[in-house]
Amino acid sequence: MFVAQASLAHHGWAWATDMEFELTGTITKARLGNPHGELNVAVKDESWVVEVGQPWRNERAGLSDEMLGVGRVITVHGHRSSNPEQRVMKAERIIIDGKSYNLYPDRKS
Structure with missing residues (x-):
């Protein structure tokens, strides 16, 4: 299932809902780099x-x-997959220790 999720992520925002979504949790694995981090x-x-x-x-x-x-x-604000069975989201803003980091300052939701 992870392979299918990863391939969806390479198509911009088309795979995600238009609705704002937020989650808070603990990072258990990080893969940072190109074409984007996960x-x-x-x-x-x-x-x-x-x-x-x-x-x-x-x-x-x-x-x-x-x-x-x-x-x-971390707390992540963004958009989740339009497939409710997938626990995948694209971050627009990340909050760490009360400080907000905006990844897409020019994006209009």
Whole structure:
């Protein structure tokens, strides 16, 4: 299932709903790099895949790889997969230790 989810993530925003979505959890795995980063985030009894920005986008937002490391508690705002069976979302904004990092400052939801 992860392969199908990852392939969806490479098509911009078409796979995601238009509705705003938020989750808070702990990073259990991080794969950062191109074409974009992905975090596995534990939220209660569920595991979510959160697509974050490309390295340049994360840096521009003020995020470092260390900030997106395993064990970090984060709140993610963005859009989830339009398939409710998939626990996948694309992050627009990440909150860490009360500070907000906007990955897409020009995007209109």
